[in-house]
Amino acid sequence: MxxxxxxxxxxxxxxxxxxxxxxxxxxxxxxVNKFKVPPEEARRNVINLFLKKYNIQKSxxxxxxxxxxxxxxxxxxxxxxxxxxxKVVQLWEANQESISQVGLLGDESGTIKFTKWAKASALPxxxxxxxxxxxxxTTSEWQGQFSVKINKTSEIIxxxxxxxxxxxxxxxxxxxxxxxxxxxxxxxxxxxxxALVKGACGEHGKVEGIYDLRVKAVMDDGEKVQDILLNREIxxxxxxxxxxQAKEMATEALDQAVVLxxxxxxxxxxxxxxxxxxxxxFILVETITQDIKPLEENIGKLLATAAPVAQEA
Amino acid sequence: MFENSVKxxxxxxxxxxxxAENTGFVREVAHRIFAAEFKEANMQVKEGQDQYSPxxxxxxxxxxxxxxxxxxxxxxxxxxxxxxxxxxxxIVDPTGAFFVTAGQYQPEAAQILSRTxxxxxxxxxxxxxxxxxxxxxxxxxIRAESMHVVDxxxxxxxxxxxxxxxxxxxEKLAGSEPDVVKVREHYSTNVEAYKAMVAQALESVRAx
Numbered sequence: 001m002x003x004x005x006x007x008x009x010x011x012x013x014x015x016x017x018x019x020x021x022x023x024x025x026x027x028x029x030x031x032v033n034k035f036k037v038p039p040e041e042a043r044r045n046v047i048n049l050f051l052k053k054y055n056i057q058k059s060x061x062x063x064x065x066x067x068x069x070x071x072x073x074x075x076x077x078x079x080x081x082x083x084x085x086x087k088v089v090q091l092w093e094a095n096q097e098s099i100s101q102v103g104l105l106g107d108e109s110g111t112i113k114f115t116k117w118a119k120a121s122a123l124p125x126x127x128x129x130x131x132x133x134x135x136x137x138t139t140s141e142w143q144g145q146f147s148v149k150i151n152k153t154s155e156i157i158x159x160x161x162x163x164x165x166x167x168x169x170x171x172x173x174x175x176x177x178x179x180x181x182x183x184x185x186x187x188x189x190x191x192x193x194x195a196l197v198k199g200a201c202g203e204h205g206k207v208e209g210i211y212d213l214r215v216k217a218v219m220d221d222g223e224k225v226q227d228i229l230l231n232r233e234i235x236x237x238x239x240x241x242x243x244x245q246a247k248e249m250a251t252e253a254l255d256q257a258v259v260l261x262x263x264x265x266x267x268x269x270x271x272x273x274x275x276x277x278x279x280x281x282f283i284l285v286e287t288i289t290q291d292i293k294p295l296e297e298n299i300g301k302l303l304a305t306a307a308p309v310a311q312e313a
Numbered sequence: 314m315f316e317n318s319v320k321x322x323x324x325x326x327x328x329x330x331x332x333a334e335n336t337g338f339v340r341e342v343a344h345r346i347f348a349a350e351f352k353e354a355n356m357q358v359k360e361g362q363d364q365y366s367p368x369x370x371x372x373x374x375x376x377x378x379x380x381x382x383x384x385x386x387x388x389x390x391x392x393x394x395x396x397x398x399x400x401x402x403x404i405v406d407p408t409g410a411f412f413v414t415a416g417q418y419q420p421e422a423a424q425i426l427s428r429t430x431x432x433x434x435x436x437x438x439x440x441x442x443x444x445x446x447x448x449x450x451x452x453x454x455i456r457a458e459s460m461h462v463v464d465x466x467x468x469x470x471x472x473x474x475x476x477x478x479x480x481x482x483x484e485k486l487a488g489s490e491p492d493v494v495k496v497r498e499h500y501s502t503n504v505e506a507y508k509a510m511v512a513q514a515l516e517s518v519r520a521x
Contacts, residue, residue, distance in 0.1 A: 269436025
């Protein structure tokens with residue numbers, strides 16, 4: 001209880017108010033021991049009492065304190081208060097009333113999703129391509145993905161310098177073990193670029209789609225599984241099938257699935273090395289090369305560790 | 314991303330043995346196993362009580378397998394189905410042969426098996442399946458999820474890959490983790506014999 005009292009005193013002192021430790025302690029003592037109030041509740045009560053007495057705003061007491069400046073790629077913990085110097089890479093559609101803005105922030109180290117709560121209405125609206133210092137924001141985690149939340153105690157300060165956003169390229173090598181549905185020749189919504197499902201867009205309903213070629217594949221190195229995404233350019237270069245050829249194939253067979261079958265027969269079961277930026281559970285592939293080296297060197301090393309005896313055989 | 318959460322929730326057990334826990338759906342890794350080892354596997358475990366809990370086949374070197382990836386030479390095939398087509402193929406690697414099946418529920422693999430003329434290099438991704446004979450022997454086979462014709466380079470690449478993973482498992486097998494101990498007790502794995510198998514497989518690739 002002494003600890004709690006000291007903490008409270010220290011915090012009030014920071015705001016320029018001198019409260020007697022004994023006074024705090026007495027109040028706490030009374031609540032906890034006499035009135036059987038749980039310690040956490042007692043702490044809250046005492047703080048509120050003194051806030052009222054000295055006429056201090058709640059938001060000043062709990063509000064912004066200098067939080068540590070971090071890099072996007074270093075955010076690896078849930079529920080931390082941090083500050084970030086970053087560029088707004090992308091703004092997405094906020095489809096919830098409680099969210100005013102949502103998108104992607106980036107700095108030299110990489111990118112991270114951000115959410116700006118609607119309650120933080122006093123803060124300026126951020127714009128795509130502009131750079132800001134985001135003070136006093138919280139980190140959060142969902143299914144292993146990290147994001148930052150901008151709340152009403154946060155600060156957004158525009159800065160004029162430009163931040164070079166690092167893409168933190170990831171490399172993965174392994175075999176392609178599956179091609180997922182939604183790959184091959186697909187149609188996209190002309191409004192929002194989403195892939196159409198049965199000719200309809202999730203947002204805009206039935207639309208006249210635009211053809212595109214892409215591959216969603218699963219790679220596997222025997223220990224880990226990695227989803228990869230190939231855009232039209234990469235898909236064309238890798239499979240040797242252009243979008244026009246794919247359309248022709250589909251028209252001839254009266255079936256889009258022939259393109260998918262062809263892609264599968266060219267990719268599944270083969271070894272590849274991919275490089276690209278990581279987004280969610282995918283690697284957005286920038287380069288992909290077939291990996292066909294049963295390297296002499298590797299064999300030698302493995303043989304040396306595996307069985308020095310059997311090598312003579 | 315799953316690695317993290319798995320480790321947090323279950324730090325004591327090796328990640329090799331705890332991939333599918335607590336994280337909802339996780340795609341099973343496709344293990345690389347040589348035919349000689351796969352043939353000897355007969356230890357089955359089920360994780361969890363649920364009807365949908367995944368079933369695993371544990372191999373003599375301690376791979377916990379719910380999916381395999383193999384590349385080899387398709388040498389024989391036969392349609393053994395009575396009503397519908399049911400294909401069985403024999404796929405050979407440097408250490409022995411796998412039996413691969415594809416029926417009506419694996420239409421893509423069955424179609425490719427039906428139209429491929431042996432011998433041909435093929436890559437198979439599939440689920441291990443076991444059958445116990447009347448005299449108690451366990452026969453292993455692979456139910457193909459997908460099968461594709463590949464080239465010789467891919468086949469060689471796979472042999473090196475499988476050799477690497479087998480070697481890693483053999484190293485782990487010397488440890489004292491409970492799962493590893495269980496494997497040793499069940500199979501009394503002859504580590505030297507498996508090392509020799511790996512070496513022989515690698516030599517066969519190098520010899521070409």
